[in-house]
Amino acid sequence: AESNKMASPGNFDREPSATRSTPDLYEHMSREDLIDRVQKLEAHVTQLRNIVLKHDGTHSGQKKQQRDFDFNKYNTRHVALKVAYLGWDYHGFVVQEDSDKTIESALFEALLKTRLIESRDTSNYHRCGRTDKGVSALGQVISIDLRTNLLTGVGVKVREGGTACSRPGDNTTEIRYVYILNKVLPPEIRVLAWAPVDPEFSARFSCKKRTYKYYFPKGNLDLQRMNEAATKLIGEHDFRNLCKMDVGNGVINFTRKILRADIVVLSQVENGYSMCELTVVGQAFLWHQIRCIVSVLFLIAQGKEDMSIVEELLNIEKNPRKPQYTMASELPLVLFDCEFGDDLEWIYEADWHEENIRHLQQMWAQYTIKSTVIKRMLEELDVAKVETESDIAPWNELSAPFLQQSDWLIPGNKSRIYKPLFKRQMCDSLEQRMKCLNKRRKLLGKEETEDNSEAS
Incomplete structure (x- = not known):
């Protein structure tokens, strides 16, 4: 799925021995793998620092002891x-060693605090x-054994x-x-x-x-072009060129099935302010x-690539x-929904369903007020009188509407001259990545054998 990879010691290969130089190990790594390695090592340092702080009781303070x-x-x-x-x-979502600020951490803190799990x-x-x-x-699902009155x-599982x-x-x-x-x-x-679900049920x-x-x-964005291109994703394909390959964690099969892909306009507003929704439905994701x-x-949709680029990728x-x-x-x-067919029937508790609606309405109001404030600022800037070399006139009479609202969604510096995808530098192929990974593992295995020999 759209997964969150923990930068923990178990997620990358064992570090080289501190007493041994490993130039051969890094010579077989691509630039992309080297950058990835450095990022993981930096994250590991942060993890170790936080673990030490927690051990010393200075990271988040001592928590109140719960009664037996x-x-x-x-x-x-x-x-x-x-x-x-x-x-x-x-x-x-997933718990990380270097951060308490994950959804899963908050969930388990609540489950333990309420004594729903041991x-x-x-x-x-x-x-x-x-x-x-x-x-x-909106529709994340977990399965778990909770304390029950029944x-x-x-x-129900009898303890x-x-x-x-x-x-x-x-x-x-x-x-x-x-x-x-x-x-x-x-x-x-x-x-x-x-x-309630059968004991064999698994959310995953x-x-x-x-x-x-x-x-x-x-x-x-040209939504018609975008929609037409999205339909080319439907079906079973190898999506290795449309994901981040994770060979180091054992993912070597990139075939997935897309059941639906389309775009709809949620609200019609002029000058590029219409909000749109892309929906992608599949059995599983990379x-x-x-x-x-x-x-x-x-x-x-920006006209920089032909629609055939999807088929090419x-x-x-x-x-x-x-x-x-x-x-x-x-x-x-947004992970909008997870479907399980007839395997379960959801129970919405009436009073808390009302409370959830009230809670989300208030959050919506806060964000919409902020959005409205910014929109009114933009409207005023649009009619502001701007001085040019020959005249002073409202900006909307001097310039066509700016349509830059979606540009920030692709981060990074943008070149003035667009370079087509297949004229850019290419990442390593799956076979090259697997070959490099095997070489690294062999080198690490050889080094470990030599270390064990020296220790004995």
Whole structure:
């Protein structure tokens, strides 16, 4: 999926021995791999610094000790939770060693605080999608074993050696999971609904299709061209040229199936301010696949690339190497829905469903007010009288409308002269990456053998 890769020691090869020079190791690495290596090592240094700070108790202060809780008095229940979040200020969904600011960290902090789980390790946890830094979600789904009041029912697991049967109190009314979690979660993260599921259910492996949406202003984009190009993505293709290859983590199959890809205009506003929605539905996705797709579609919509570029990028036999290009911003990307067919039926708790709507309406109001303030500023600048060499006149009489609203979505410096994708420098092919990876592993293996020999 659009995954968030943790920069942790387990995510890259063992570092070279501190007492041994390894020029051969780096000679076999491409420029892209060297940059990636340096970034991971920098992240690792940050991780180690934070771990030391936490150990010293100076990172976030000492947390209040929770009272003892006897989990043996309760059974567990395998449930699915539907989670919405605004990920703009978070470092992705998945827990990271160098940051507490992830959606998953906040979720598990709430689950532990409310005593719905005893520990992550024993919670039978799965996530449907791994969203990157800055990416939001409406329909993220996790599956997990939670504490339950019930003795029997769908998903209920009788705790071995437990005393739930003899526990006094209500054993027929289920815990209000949405209510109890939203009470302690940050305002950007809301549990929308829950569902009891069979013990075999997995949010990751039981998902039948995932829907991503990407929001953007029309600006100077030709939406008809963009829509026509998007339809060429539908079907089963090798998307290695439309993602970030992750060979180091064992991903060597880049064939994925896209079921739908289209663009609609959500609000018709003149002068490029119309907001648009790209929808992409598939069974599963590769790392940064959506953002790479958006980047290429934007180039087509700006008239910089022909629509045939999509077919060229999908033709792996002809073009086995990905041209270098910048992927689109993460800010507008939303994991909109995860579908499971008839495997579950969501339970929305009425009072907290109303509270979630009220909460999101207030957040919408805050962001819309800011947007309106900026829009009014732009309108005033448009009619401001500007002095030229021959006259003074309102700006909108001197200049055609600027249509730059969507340009910032592809970050980085833009050259005055556009260079077509297939005239740019190419990334290493899959085969070259695998070859380099195998060489590095052999060198590291040889070095490890020599180190062990010296130690003995």
